[in-house]
Amino acid sequence: MSTQENREKLHVEQKLAIESIRKFLDSKTSYDVLPVSYRLIVLDTSLMVKKSLNVLLQNNIVSAPLWDSKTSKFAGLLTSSDFINVIQYYFSNPDKFELVDKLQLSGLKDIEKAIGAEPLDMASIHPSKPLFEACLKMLNSKSRRIPLIDKDEETHREIVVSVLTQYRILKFVALNCRETHFLKRPIGELNIISEQNVKKCRMTTPVIDVIQLLTQGGVSSIPIVDEEGVLINIYEAIDVLGLIKGGIYNDLSLSVGEALMRRSDDFEGVYTCTRNDKLSTIMDNIRKSRIHRFFVVDENGRLVGVMTLSDILKYILLGEN
């Protein structure tokens, strides 16, 4: 009976904590959470794709807003999925080397069309809108980031103020909401783990197949398991950047294991958790390191499911109702 009472207490506490976090997110605007001074890297759409890749790697970022200087307009975000599109295009059209080599950022839309990829609907939001609204809009757009767009008062041109990512928001919550300590229900109860249809691969799978899995599933990483289903590594969408860093797309015949050798040394590792872990622990880990998803494993290390940042964010914004 006492465990039952205890469970109920946890339940109520978690509900109250979630409500309080939600209130907090609603009371602050995206502008409020910007640092006093920060940098924003913007790429001109006439820049070549292979050069933009160098810029991203140089600056240790994985995405950047694009600027069309002919129309003086914001032209969307460059993300790892754009590079994946190019790889897939080149893989099915190996004769188009010249085109791919000289491709400008403005040509990415054509590539997208050519391979029939579903364009990410690019939502944007004004910086003075509440964070809660920005998060909702980001979730609905199925994108992992949302650009903050304002208008210059003099020229009436769009200005890109910043880009919010799921990670930034969750880290912000983890750092600044004490309420996260009260999220003590096991995540297995919360219905936020994807267990069905989790795409996975083996170390010997060709990397191009893994890349195809990424786009098919619309996911940002593919877990690599051994023959017993034990999680041994992951292949992330951003690993693609390192793969094609050399500029030539002829490494696509590599196996995913070989491709992972290209990964930089500061790779954080794969974060795992169990169904019994609490969201408070999860948030604590988000606070400490740059994590984008947790793989849920059983006591033998076998892959059970995956919990992404959007699962967590969705729960915080909409769960417990």
Add this chain to the structure above:
Amino acid sequence: MDNKDASMLDVSDAVNHSDPNGTAALTESLSQMNVDGAGELDPQSITGRQRSRSTLIFDDDDEISPYSNHHEHGSGDVSDSDNESTSSTSDRDSMNINGSDQEVEFKKEVQDQFHQVDQPPVQQPSNTTTSSNTMVPVDITWQQGGTKAYVTGSFTGWRKMIGLVPVPGQPGVFYVKLQLPPGTHRFRFIVDNELRFSDYLPTATDQMGNFVNYLEVIAPATEVTGAPTTTTFGTWDSSAQSQQAQQQNLQQNEASIKVENQPLSARSRIALQIEREPDEMGDGFSRFHDEMPQKPQYDYTQDIPAVFTDPTVMEQYYLTLDQQQNNHQNMAWLTPPQLPPHLENVILNSYSNSQGESNENTSGALPIPNHVILNHLATSSIKHNTLCVASIVRYRQKYVTQILYAPLQ
């Protein structure tokens, strides 16, 4: 807004050794570098608003073209006032773009403070120091309840906690008056042993991602207007009361500036009183004025002093300076600095250095820029046919450093 303009002057006084020609020369050097194809880049599009445009190079590169006609400023009054007008207008413009929101947000609080806490600033003891390291009195108020409130922040190195005093008659409201140096300060409150931030003050995340309050303390322009105002986060100017107060201030100070803000003895106070009375004594008599040393009158002129035009006069002038100062850097004045000193610390350069140390900085937070480097165009050297330009602009009460990569075509 007056305060802000004035503070701009204060600092630029210290650093503004570049004459207006400096900017021209820099633009010249830009075209020498063959980047005037940049017309296509449309630098306007980066910032939307760039007033004073000059270039500076980050990543200490060898491509700084020496610019020839850069003068050390000698005739301070003329060139300074010239800078005053330009800088203050541009600053005011940008404040207009940014300001309004914060004002609205705080107006209520400020007025509260005005009634409850602050005596009119006229009664503040006037600051006798006028140098740039002046401390500015700042009110910090906590008004969201609690029984004990402290403030801690960048001004105490986040170690010491400063206790706030409850405001009588207003439960849950606390305040403290701090003397802070001009600049941007970050702080948080500790209320009943809980780390909190105020909903009534500007907020931002720091480099680690912590949510903090911040405020920009602006140096009062003591030297020129002599008005020792209490800066309450620069929000005073919005209310009508403050304008009155400032006007009072100005009037008072016209008198007090003559005695140079020294602490007044009883005698001099009487003298001051007399001085304030009208000179007209009636019956056609007017007050006798002792022959005060007249302040030299300066005139604006269009003639360029010979020291700038005639090389022999110039040499003579600097040789005399050398001898007077007795410094042994012979002919140091012959080689002008490559950049105005304030442009040499580019915050973007410090970013790449700190990047290696920690992965914490996920929001791209940068150090807070000195306002004199706002609206300048910085470039890196052209590598792989890619030009990288950067510009720091204000976005409301914050600073965005936009870095644009574009191909060189």
